[in-house]
Amino acid sequence: MMEKKVCAFVYNNCKNDARVLKEAKTLANAGYQMRIIALLDKDTVPYEQRDGFEIIRVEKNPIHYRILKAIRYPFWLVKLVVLKIMGVLFQLYERIIIGKTNKTKGEDSDECLKTKLRQHQQSIKSKGLNGYYRHHWKHRKTILFLLLALTGWALPLFLVAGIIGIVFRTIYEGIRKALLVFHKPLCYYDFRSNCLKIVKKEPADFYHGHDLHALPAAVAAWRKTGGKVIYDSHELYTEISVLTPLERKVYRWYEKNIVPKVDGVITVNESIAEELSKRYQIKKPVVLMNCPVTVGEIDHTSGNLLKEKAGITENKPIILYQGAFHPNRGLQNLVKSAQYIDEAIIVFMGWGKLEEELKALVVDGGLEDKVKLIGPVPQHEVLNYTKGADVGAIPYQFIGLNNYYTSPNKLFDYINTEVAVVGSDFPELKRFIEGYEIGKTFNPESPQSIADAINYVIADPSRLQQMKENTKKAAIIYNWEEESKKLLNLYKELQNGIVV
Structure with a gap:
């Protein structure tokens, strides 16, 4: 018989998520072709094979990240051009200033003037005009060099660049704050979209959504390609303390509308299973507790x-x-x-x-x-x-x-x-x-x-x-070797068309 394919979705990097990894290994060992789609970050690689299954990690790059990057890029380009122009002007000013300065020994010699001018030019470039003023205002010679460096067309250039910078930062911060109001849903939507691109190329027979933020990806894949969908509720997500009142309402609405339609529900203990069953008028979910793998994990010969x-x-x-x-x-x-x-x-x-x-x-x-x-x-x-x-x-x-x-x-x-x-x-x-x-x-x-x-x-x-x-x-009773049997039984029943 052809191997059944399982695609699980988890909204983290899946590097140390014990529950997700244990379930994947159990299904892979039982003969399922197992794949996990997770998030890519600086601590992980895009593709990984381990314990008989594969992990594909997708980059987190939602639309509001791309919008903000697109806004920043033109300003960065303009800033680069301005700095180049400033560099050319500073070189001209350097020649003019040094050419008009008498060659004297000591502190005001050509080389000393040249060195100081370059230092102040670099300081203006790195600190900006406002930062330069704040840092150097108390030093009389600094002001002299500043005035010399900003003669002619450089002063208007600095002023225009400064005004543009202030206006840009104000607009940019306003847009950023407005977009970040929708940060979480936009990130979840981006994850869902990236998952769909992978699933379209290679559909699965089962889609396993780990927790509520990964469930939309599993449901979208199920609707696009068919198969069975399973909701694995690692906690009573709509009741976690970090949610805002608006987030709580949205998540409750989504869970209420989706959970009764999925093919199977798994959760971590009896209390949450009873709560989900009562809330959504569904059959009591399969309770799959977070028990450890004990075989080969405990060294009874080691000391304390x-x-x-x-x-x-x-x-x-x-x-x-x-x-x-x-x-x-x-x-x-x-x-x-x-x-x-x-x-x-x-x-x-x-x-x-x-x-x-x-x-x-x-x-x-x-x-x-x-x-x-x-x-x-x-x-x-x-x-x-x-x-x-x-x-x-x-x-x-x-x-x-x-x-x-x-x-x-x-x-x-x-x-x-x-x-x-x-x-x-x-x-x-x-x-x-x-x-x-x-x-x-x-x-x-x-x-x-x-x-x-x-x-x-x-x-x-x-x-x-x-x-x-x-x-x-x-x-x-409560070890993974025993608990994993419930997971395999659920998949077997779904595979045989039994309503669970």
Whole structure:
């Protein structure tokens, strides 16, 4: 039988998107001809082959980028011509000035005048007239050379060029701000258009849209060439905190109109599946959790890499937070909780915009012995570091339904490395932490509540050990080797014409 072709779309560079890459590898290993279309950036190449599938990356060059570039180019050309004319004039002025200057020794000699004049000419070219004035106004000789350099036709030329520059910048900034209002939709449309160019040349049997911003490309390809379309909702996208009210309305309208028409829907946990089903009156989506690949990934013979990297010598329980240092993840409260924790060390393993703030909190609170921040580790090594912890923390804060329904990758990393878990008292975290008795939940807004949960877990060594043992029961079910079967089953049903 001829191989079925799958074309997936993802609106990032697809370099480290674990979910997208795992799904692609699973489908490729199952005999599907797999292709991913992603975004090209400075860290990636246009074409890549890995693990039995290909990644084609398209350049991000939406129409408003091209418009702004087209506007800038003529001005740049005019500026170049003006600078060339200025260069010729400066050479003439140099000869005139030097020719009319008596050759005297010392500071006012020909060579000294020539050198100074060239310096000021170059300064005018690089700083512009306004910058030149601001930089050199206090120096009497500078003004003299400026007046000499701007005699004759050069002065009007400078004035006209300056006025044109001011007018151009004002108009350009106005156009730029107006176009940037539509920045996101124009970028998504550009991605959609570039994807269609590729799909038209080589259509697929399945189009797999990863998240809402890549779904329009999958739907457009489906409508253009036929086949089946699958929506893979990595989160409750219409509820993410960074959306403006207008963006939220537009995305909700689009999702409401498109999702009921697609052939299959996948999402990351039960809560989001139920929410999507209720909102759009669709059959409950397939739940494909972000579980790690465990076969061959965990080296059980290695020592405690986490402890070594953090420079910990004490024999104390280690509380680990791994992942990005982003706002609204409760990281500041986790640092503050350290002052209430009896005998443990909190380790932050990752990176992000809050790193300096977290370091300052540690120093200000005198918590250097209780809190350690270490950098990220390679993706393929994460689990080997995670297994060095005793307890994994997930202190996400409530900022909307998307965060409230969270079931982050780190939850399954902890479970699959036999690490007990403490997390926010949110539905999906409670489902695992309390359902499998692998830890305790807390109020993420309260450092004291976070500390109480950690103290409860580590206070009794036998209880902590039992929680670690309980993670094994969950790990038997929640690993990629098991989860991937759901993905393959969905594709098999769609291939056989079964409505899902």
